[in-house]
Amino acid sequence: MTHSQSTGRALDGVRILDLTRILAGPWATQILADLGAEVIKIEHPDGGDDTRRWGPPYVKDEDGVDRGAAYFHSANRGKKSVVVDLAKPEGQRVLRALAKTSDVVIENFKVGGLAKYGLDYASLRDVKPDVVYCSITGFGQSGPYADRAGYDFLIQAMGGLMSLTGQKEGSAGAEPMKVGVALTDVLTGLYAVIGILAALRHRDATGEGQQIDMALLDVQVATLANQAMNYLATGAAPKPLGNAHPSIVPYQTFETRDGYVILAVGNDGQFARFCEVAGLQGLATDDRFATNPERVRNRATLIPILQGVMSGRSMDDWIEALNAAHVPVGPINDLERVFNDIHIKARGMQTAPVAADGARLQGVASPLKLSQTPPIPPKAAPNLGADTFAVLDQLLDPSEFDLTSLEAVGAVQFSKSQP
Known part of the structure; x- marks a missing residue:
C-alpha cells in the first residue's frame, strides 16, 4: 500500500486515560478519539458522567430506542466506557495500572482532588515518568482563585465575554448576555488538545512527560482576541454593540x-x-x-x-x-435550516454514528478534514460500562488483578446495557 493509500489515523497507537466529565474535558478527548486515539473514559458506578442524565432531549436510534441524553452524545463519540470506583483502593490500583499503559491522562477534578487517591500528576509520574498529564480546572493550578469551582457561565462573566455580548447599552433588552453554547468549555477543550499534541511531540523527541495546566478563565481571557487588544491599546473597555462590530462597518x-x-x-x-x-x-x-x-x-x-x-x-x-x-x-x-442547508449537507456535517450493537444514531461530524489521516468513521457514545471487561481484560496483568474479585468488591462494574 502506498503512503497516499494509507488508511491509518493520525493518532493511531495513542492511548488516553480520560478522567473527565461534563464538557471541556470530554470535548478534548472526543477530538482525540476522532483522530484515532484510543480513549478510555473512566466513569463512576453511580450513573457515570453527569451529562448522561442531562435530558431531555434524548437520542433515539432508527427503531425509536432511547440511547440517552443528547448532551452526553454531543461530546463522547468514539470512546470506551470503563466503570471504576476511584474511592475504593482496588479501583485506585486499577487506574494506576491503566495510567502506566497510557500515553495521556486527562482530568478535570478540583485542584489537588486526585492526590488522596494517588492519581495526581506527581503520583502517576512515579508510575510512568513520560506521562502527559492534562489538568482542566476553572481557574488553574495556581493563583488566588485556584480552589474555586469554575463553570462555563461563571467564566464567561468573569472573563469579560458577557460584558461584550448583548444589545447596546440603553437599547431595548440590554443586559449582559452569555453565548448560546458553553463556548468557554469548548474552547478550553480545543486548547487542551493543542497542549496534549505539543506535549506528545516533546515526549517523542526527548522522552520527557509533563503536566498541562488548563484553566477556563485563562482560555476565556485569551480568546477575547481583538477585543482584549482593543482595551490594551486604548485603556477603554469595549462595550456591547448588539450585532455590530467594534472595528468594521457595515x-x-x-x-x-x-x-x-x-x-x-x-x-x-x-x-x-x-x-x-x-x-x-x-x-x-x-x-x-x-x-x-x-x-x-x-x-x-x-x-x-x-x-x-x-x-x-x-x-x-x-x-x-x-x-x-x-x-x-x-x-x-x-438549526433546522442549518442541517437542511445544501452546503452543510455537501460537507457531511450531519452523520450517523454507529452504536456497538449496529444501530444508527444521529450526530454531528468532526469538522477536521485531513487528506491522509481523516477522522475515524463515527462510533456512537458508549453505554455506561460497555467496555469495562474488554479493556481491563486486555490491559491488566492477570497475575495482579482478578476481574471477578474487582467486581465483587465494587471496584469496577461491568455493563448492564444501560445508556
Whole structure:
C-alpha cells in the first residue's frame, strides 16, 4: 500500500486515560478519539458522567430506542466506557495500572482532588515518568482563585465575554448576555488538545512527560482576541454593540422586507460593490464612508441610510444580488435550516454514528478534514460500562488483578446495557 493509500489515523497507537466529565474535558478527548486515539473514559458506578442524565432531549436510534441524553452524545463519540470506583483502593490500583499503559491522562477534578487517591500528576509520574498529564480546572493550578469551582457561565462573566455580548447599552433588552453554547468549555477543550499534541511531540523527541495546566478563565481571557487588544491599546473597555462590530462597518444584521440578513463588509472594495448593488454609489466616494476607519467614526450616520435601503427588498433578493457581487451576506439560520442547508449537507456535517450493537444514531461530524489521516468513521457514545471487561481484560496483568474479585468488591462494574 502506498503512503497516499494509507488508511491509518493520525493518532493511531495513542492511548488516553480520560478522567473527565461534563464538557471541556470530554470535548478534548472526543477530538482525540476522532483522530484515532484510543480513549478510555473512566466513569463512576453511580450513573457515570453527569451529562448522561442531562435530558431531555434524548437520542433515539432508527427503531425509536432511547440511547440517552443528547448532551452526553454531543461530546463522547468514539470512546470506551470503563466503570471504576476511584474511592475504593482496588479501583485506585486499577487506574494506576491503566495510567502506566497510557500515553495521556486527562482530568478535570478540583485542584489537588486526585492526590488522596494517588492519581495526581506527581503520583502517576512515579508510575510512568513520560506521562502527559492534562489538568482542566476553572481557574488553574495556581493563583488566588485556584480552589474555586469554575463553570462555563461563571467564566464567561468573569472573563469579560458577557460584558461584550448583548444589545447596546440603553437599547431595548440590554443586559449582559452569555453565548448560546458553553463556548468557554469548548474552547478550553480545543486548547487542551493543542497542549496534549505539543506535549506528545516533546515526549517523542526527548522522552520527557509533563503536566498541562488548563484553566477556563485563562482560555476565556485569551480568546477575547481583538477585543482584549482593543482595551490594551486604548485603556477603554469595549462595550456591547448588539450585532455590530467594534472595528468594521457595515458588519451587522439588517432587516429586509421579510427577514434579517447578516451583511459582513470586510474591506473598502466590498463596500463599493455593496453600494453599487444597493444603488448608493455616492456613498462609496463620500469622504465620510469611503474607508473603513471613516465608516467606523461615522457609524451613527451611515447605518440608518443603509437600513432604509435594505428594508425595501426581500431577504432572498439581497442574498442573491450581493453574493453575485462577491459581498459577504447570509441569512440567520435556526438549526433546522442549518442541517437542511445544501452546503452543510455537501460537507457531511450531519452523520450517523454507529452504536456497538449496529444501530444508527444521529450526530454531528468532526469538522477536521485531513487528506491522509481523516477522522475515524463515527462510533456512537458508549453505554455506561460497555467496555469495562474488554479493556481491563486486555490491559491488566492477570497475575495482579482478578476481574471477578474487582467486581465483587465494587471496584469496577461491568455493563448492564444501560445508556
